[in-house]
Amino acid sequence: DAGITQSPRYKITETGRQVTLMCHQTWSHSYMFWYRQDLGHGLRLIYYSAAADITDKGEVPDGYVVSRSKTENFPLTLESATRSQTSVYFCASSERQGASYEQYFGPGTRLTVT
Amino acid sequence: QQPVQSPQAVILREGEDAVINCSSSKALYSVHWYRQKHGEAPVFLMILLKGGEQKGHEKISASFNEKKQQSSLYLTASQLSYSGTYFCGTSPSPSLSYNTDKLIFGTGTRLQVFP
Numbered sequence: 001d002a003g004i005t006q007s008p009r010y011k012i013t014e015t016g017r018q019v020t021l022m023c024h025q026t027w028s029h030s031y032m033f034w035y036r037q038d039l040g041h042g043l044r045l046i047y048y049s050a051a052a053d054i055t056d057k058g059e060v061p062d063g064y065v066v067s068r069s070k071t072e073n074f075p076l077t078l079e080s081a082t083r084s085q086t087s088v089y090f091c092a093s094s095e096r097q098g099a100s101y102e103q104y105f106g107p108g109t110r111l112t113v114t
Numbered sequence: 115q116q117p118v119q120s121p122q123a124v125i126l127r128e129g130e131d132a133v134i135n136c137s138s139s140k141a142l143y144s145v146h147w148y149r150q151k152h153g154e155a156p157v158f159l160m161i162l163l164k165g166g167e168q169k170g171h172e173k174i175s176a177s178f179n180e181k182k183q184q185s186s187l188y189l190t191a192s193q194l195s196y197s198g199t200y201f202c203g204t205s206p207s208p209s210l211s212y213n214t215d216k217l218i219f220g221t222g223t224r225l226q227v228f229p
Contacts, residue, residue, distance in 0.1 A: 035219075042116070042201060042221040043156070058216060090155060102146070103203075103217070105155035 002026045006091050006106040014114055019078045021109050023091030031094040032074040033103065034058075034066065036087040043090065049074055081113045115139050117204045119220035126192050126227045134223045136202030137184040145178050145185040146203040146217060149196075156201060159187075189225070197227045 004025040013019050023032065034046040035058075045058030047066040055066050063085060065077045078085055088110050092103040117138045124132050136145060144163045148156040162178035162185055173190045185204075189196055203217035 033217075040221060043203075043219040045216055045218070048216060059218065102158040102161060103148075104158070107155050 004091060004093055004104055004106040006089075006109050008109060009107065010110050012112045012114060013081050015081060015083060017081050019081050019111065021076045021078075021089055021091075021111070023074045023076070023106060025072055025074075025091075025093045025104075025106075027093065027095070027104075028071055029093035029095050029104075030071070031096065031101075031103075032068065033092040033094070034064070034074070034076045035090045035092065036060065036085075037090060037108075038087050046076065046089075078111075081111075083113050085111065086113045087111060116218055117202055117220040119200075119202060119223050121223060122221075123224045124226070126225065128194060128227055128229055129191050130227075132189045132192060132225060134187040134189075134200050134202075134225070135184060136186070136204070136220055137182075138204050140183065140206050142178075142180065142183055143205045145176075147176055147185075147187050148201045148203065148219075149198045150201065150222075151198040159200075192225075192227045194227050194229065197225055199224045 007022045030051050033048040035043040037043050044060050046060055046064050047058055049055045049068045052068050052071050068074050088108050090108045091106040094101045094103045117136050120135045146161050147159040150156040176187045178185045199222040201219050201222045203219045205217055
């Protein structure tokens with residue numbers, strides 16, 4: 001199906017483990033974003049990418065790594081998961097420059113770190 | 115800096131109106147508005163770019179006051195389907211930053227509409 005998908009939708013992991021959240025979009029949008037959503041904080045930008053092989057930090061990048069070898073994929077890796085990274089993670093994409101064009105959000109991944 | 119949204123929560127009866135405000139301490143290039151229903155992803159409502167243009171989307175409209183660095187979302191004759199959390203996202207003026215790609219979201223305003 002066309003659109004933006006995330007996997008897995010739910011994940012439980014242990015402290016210290018590496019976890020990778022996947023994001024895939026079929027629109028060939030240039031821009032892709034990773035947000036985390038926590039009660040009281042709204043949506044906070046972790047990393048974003050303007051094109052394949054171009055990434056930049058957002059507001060809360062510590063503890064996360066991203067890559068973008070292909071336009072359609074933008075995986076987010078937690079190198080050593082901590083309990084503070086328990087959150088709902090949303091991936092989003094945008095056709096062009098993020099501030100001028102609407103962002104399309106994926107369904108989210110609920111991550112629990114025990 | 116995160117934009118500040120007010121109020122934090124609104125409770126309405128069907129048919130009533132509401133205004134949600136979004137204020138920034140920095141000069142803005144654009145303001146986005148999104149609505150998120152419980153357990154779902156945020157969905158785009160509208161973008162307002164520098165220029166003070168007012169936009170509309172069904173019975174939902176918004177304004178952008180550059181001088182005051184704020185935007186307001188107007189919901190008129192609210193419907194049950196309007197329930198959800200509303201987020202504004204702002205990007206800084208190019209005069210402040212070369213990078214207008216990033217959106218900084220507010221903490222949201224929870225709107226509940228009852229019959």
